[in-house]
Amino acid sequence: MPDFAAPIARLIDELKRLPGIGQKTAQRLAFHLLRADREQALALAEAIRNAKENLRPCSVCGNITDADPCLYCASPARNRKQICVVEEAHNILPIEKTRQYNGLYHVLGGAISPLQGTGPEQLSIKPLIERLKNGEVEEIIIATNPTAEGEATAVYLSKLIKPLGIRVTRIGVGIPVGSELEYADEVTLLKAIEGRREL
Amino acid sequence: MPDFAAPIARLIDELKRLPGIGQKTAQRLAFHLLRADREQALALAEAIRNAKENLRPCSVCGNITDADPCLYCASPARNRKQICVVEEAHNILPIEKTRQYNGLYHVLGGAISPLQGTGPEQLSIKPLIERLKNGEVEEIIIATNPTAEGEATAVYLSKLIKPLGIRVTRIGVGIPVGSELEYADEVTLLKAIEGRREL
Numbered sequence: 353m354p355d356f357a358a359p360i361a362r363l364i365d366e367l368k369r370l371p372g373i374g375q376k377t378a379q380r381l382a383f384h385l386l387r388a389d390r391e392q393a394l395a396l397a398e399a400i401r402n403a404k405e406n407l408r409p410c411s412v413c414g415n416i417t418d419a420d421p422c423l424y425c426a427s428p429a430r431n432r433k434q435i436c437v438v439e440e441a442h443n444i445l446p447i448e449k450t451r452q453y454n455g456l457y458h459v460l461g462g463a464i465s466p467l468q469g470t471g472p473e474q475l476s477i478k479p480l481i482e483r484l485k486n487g488e489v490e491e492i493i494i495a496t497n498p499t500a501e502g503e504a505t506a507v508y509l510s511k512l513i514k515p516l517g518i519r520v521t522r523i524g525v526g527i528p529v530g531s532e533l534e535y536a537d538e539v540t541l542l543k544a545i546e547g548r549r550e551l
Numbered sequence: 552m553p554d555f556a557a558p559i560a561r562l563i564d565e566l567k568r569l570p571g572i573g574q575k576t577a578q579r580l581a582f583h584l585l586r587a588d589r590e591q592a593l594a595l596a597e598a599i600r601n602a603k604e605n606l607r608p609c610s611v612c613g614n615i616t617d618a619d620p621c622l623y624c625a626s627p628a629r630n631r632k633q634i635c636v637v638e639e640a641h642n643i644l645p646i647e648k649t650r651q652y653n654g655l656y657h658v659l660g661g662a663i664s665p666l667q668g669t670g671p672e673q674l675s676i677k678p679l680i681e682r683l684k685n686g687e688v689e690e691i692i693i694a695t696n697p698t699a700e701g702e703a704t705a706v707y708l709s710k711l712i713k714p715l716g717i718r719v720t721r722i723g724v725g726i727p728v729g730s731e732l733e734y735a736d737e738v739t740l741l742k743a744i745e746g747r748r749e750l
Contacts, residue, residue, distance in 0.1 A: 353626065355644055357617040359602040366598040369591060371583050372576070383641040384570050385599060386606060386615055392568060393603045399565040400596040403558040403581070404589055416585055418556040427552065442582040445554055 360386070409441075412483070414459030414476050416441040424457055431455045433490040437480065437509065439463050439497060447495060455493070458483065463501035464508055470501075472508060480509075484516055491519040498525045498543070559585070608640075611682070613658030613675050615640040623656055630654045632689040636679065636708065638662050638696060646694060654692070657682065662700035663707055669700075671707060679708075683715055690718040697724045697742070 356364065360382055367378035385393045409415070410422035413435075417423065424430055424444075434455025438444060441459050460475040483489065492513050496502035510520045526544035527536050536544070555563065559581055566577035584592045608614070609621035616622065623629055623643075633654025637643060640658050659674040682688065691712055695701035709719045725743030726735050735743070 353622060353647070355647065357606060357615065357622070359598075359605045359617050360615065363598040363602040366591075366595040369587075369595070370580055372579070377571070379641060379644075380571070381569050382602070383615075383639070386602060386640075388568075390603055392565075393599055396565040396568070397596040397599040397603075399558075399562040400584060400592055400599075403562040403585060404592045404596075406558045407556060407585060416556065416559065416582075418558050423552060423556070440582070441585075442578065445578070448552070448554065 409459070413457050414441065414461060414479070415444060415457055429454070432488050434493060435480070435483065435489055435491075436493045436495050438495050439502065439505075443495065453493075455491075460496070460505065463496055463499070463505040465501040465504075475505070477509070477512070481512065481516075484513065484518060489518060491521060493521050493523065495523045608658070612656050613640065613660060613678070614643060614656055628653070631687050633692060634679070634682065634688055634690075635692045635694050637694050638701065638704075642694065652692075654690075659695070659704065662695055662698070662704040664700040664703075674704070676708070676711070680711065680715075683712065683717060688717060690720060692720050692722065694722045 354361065363382045363385070364375070364378045367373055367381050368375060373381070385396070406418045407416050408418075408420065410417045410420055410425055412421045412425040415422040415424060419426070431454045434453075435458050436447060436453060436455055437458045437460060438447070439460055439462055444457050444459075447453055447457075458476070458480050460477065460480075462470050462475055464470060464472060464475065484492075492509070494506040494509055496505045506522050510522075513520050524547050525540065526547055527533060527540065533541070553560065562581045562584065563574070563577045566572055566580050567574060572580070584595070605617045606615050607617075607619065609616045609619055609624055611620045611624040614621040614623060618625070630653045633652075634657050635646060635652060635654055636657045636659060637646070638659055638661055643656050643658075646652055646656075657675070657679050659676065659679075661669050661674055663669060663671060663674065683691075691708070693705040693708055695704045705721050709721075712719050723746050724739065725746055726732060726739065732740070
């Protein structure tokens, strides 16, 4: 006797393909959707379909957008002299939340990782270099993750872009605000000491 | 400037309505769906729609099913002398997984909870009593949750069904297998002692 009616089994299988969703969570979500209003469940289905149909990468910066160019690239209020380079489109939001940065963005689509077979040619690096050719950009802020792959990508980009006479900076690495020295790992602490500033 | 393009914002909002999914998890799931194959994302949307269109409560027992009566009620291999009463349809699977129970089921659709305004008339109790009228059923096993509401429901059902000359039993409450006495709460331990058996 099967565990579930076929439509439930299928829904659980599809939910399980989401990151961080195992068998039990998928079952819980599936039964929630079955108990929920018809409208609520179908609204989720429609939101997925709508997002998938109407979103595409911005042809300029690679941000996920429903208008091309995206809202950052199209905005006359943004500073066109700075481009912040990130690995993925969802890295843009935390930077926006700081309300400190008002420049443009560039989404690489990942980081250089020889182990995973991601080389510079798999990333959106050529389009980034193209963007620098109009001479408007004065600074590239590299905000890739502080991982081995993100650091390698930062070094690679720096070597490529500095010869063009453009300033290349890297976001700071160190102890998170509100955290304690005691709980920092050695590598973070080392980076924090290396990145010390005059007071 | 909005945080996200409208279709992303809408998808995140719909995902946030799922139980246990907050803003950050919803964002992570949404961006996963946006990065995923078109086929995978649309398969999830379609699975939700399909489940919602094709599933309904079994007219006999209340289990969620795509065929009416459900696979348990329709099966000639199941023992029709026993009915196991559960709160929700998803409580059936863990009981099936034991491979010990081969009777029928009855889904109440909740438990008696005066605080939440759920009385016996909001639950599928009348249909259960109807099912007992053919005289075929010999035992009702009450498998509501071992919570105040589940216990109250068990007592209520027992008072209602015992006068019909049908045996009413309650699943055992006690220390979970593989656990240690040290970690059991007092109420569970009390119940375990009350439910002790001869060796």
